[in-house]
Amino acid sequence: MSWDADIDEINRRRELAKQQGGKDAVARHHEKGRLTIRERIDTLLDANSFNEVGEGAGVPEYDDNGQLTDFQPANFVLGFGEINGRPVIVGGEDFTLKGGSPNPAGLRKSVYAEQLALQFKVPLIRLHEGGGGSVGGTGQEKKRRSLGEPVFSTSRFVPLAETLGHVPVATAALGPVAGLPAARLVASHFSVMTENAAVLIAGPQVVKRALGHDLTKEELGGPQVHLKSGAIDNLAKDEEDALSQIARFLSYLPNNAWARAPRITCNDPVDRCEDTLANIVPTDRRQPFQMRKIIAHIVDHTADASSFFEISRKFGPSLITGLARLNGHSVGVIGNDCMFYAGAMTAAAAQKLRRFVDFCNSFHLPVLSFVDEPGFMIGLDSEAAGTIRHGTAAISAVLQSRVPWASVQVQKAFGVAAQAHFGPAPYVLSWPSAASGALPVEGGVAVAFAREIAAAPDPAARQRELEDMLAISQSPFPRAEGLSVHEIIDPRETRPKLVAWLELAQAAQTDPPKPFMTTMRP
């Protein structure tokens, strides 16, 4: 007697697990231009680093003699692996089996993904393509009803929520994603979708029946909807791009909330002063400028690439958020984009800011803030969007921050919303183009001095005169005199100044890092 037959059986089952939905289903999937979940995992991870969990889980069929006659693998593939030598947990639905709608073993494996990430404190990546439960349930037993979860079981949403405070979570939508997988998709710090992906609470047929709206799944939940809704952060041109964005996102982060992000070697001179920064902001305040170029000139870059990785560009576009490196340290970067409503804080921009600042706090990333804030967005649409509440929540998040914070006042810092750009005990640098106050002169003067302007012999000239007079009071020089800013600087000095500050600030982080907890916000 020997175990050879059982060992052969193990190998046979491993072969069966890899058949996925069968040759035809895999071929159909490839015809749509999509990779299978196993190909996606292989593309994402370092070569030969995938260490699968639950490969033998599936739905078996036995004959009357108890011999296995068929085996449907779990339609969720899960395991450990490495990206650039760093550990991750990765999992995703197998769309070639039941369209990714979970079979019983698939459901168990998908729920286990979060638990493994929490237990081993490693980043979690979910690659989604699939539907949620079907009205017929997940059970294979057609004649008998399958038992539901017992009342004493822990809801799968407990670990789903907890992961966000403990480990980095990055997700991708690589095809249609609906129901529970869609909820798992957005329970992340970073999400990316391909051009042909769709993210849906419910699909077109359900929507048609309930609401009478006749829409395709792309119209309902394509990138043009969800990059602007804020449900998904970034667009990828194809699957490889999506996977490489996930790898890049994770490269800036620690493995978990009990660690600090790895620092890399910086070959970009710390004393690099870019001449173009001196006059990049037009002296005419009506003329816009490109905040992304300013950011790119200041953070680390190599010969061919900036370290700036933008997140969520289309949602709340008046505010720019992203990750970068400064002297090899990972940092969070925020900045106003005056091309959108002069950079005003909309309800969407406020939600984006709050989420981003909480994310930076969760993983102890210092924040660099490039300020050009005219105030909360005004007007009926803005009022109706509840901007004042979302904006005040964002300010609260900023001021509850516990990470080092530096603010470079590039131009405007007006109104209540200006507070959203200066964390507690910030290091504040001011460019000569900075202007601060309760209201920008262009709008404020016309309102505050309406009578005086109207009574003047030449109202337009009087308004200009008043605006010029008040513009002087909004200049950065009096603020420097009063130590209301640390320094007023030549814009070219920004990088060396920030690097010197960051070295001191990072060295002062002597408490061991731990998960970030916060209070309720407005």
Add this chain to the structure above:
Amino acid sequence: MKVTVTSEIAGQVWKVVASVGDALAEDDVIIILESMKMEIPILAPRAGKLATLHVSEEDMISEDQAVAELEVP
């Protein structure tokens, strides 16, 4: 092929810079909006001939409104 140029922001058309028939390079200015007291250019998303202008100076336009059509090769 025609490409529709839309405005990502609401505002008032302050200046129409390009004319119908102009051959535009990518990022050439088509119109300038005044929005929140700033002059925000709307640029050609790619090179092409300006086939149609949907707006004139002083028009109020809303977010995602089509402002022009480009004929691209």
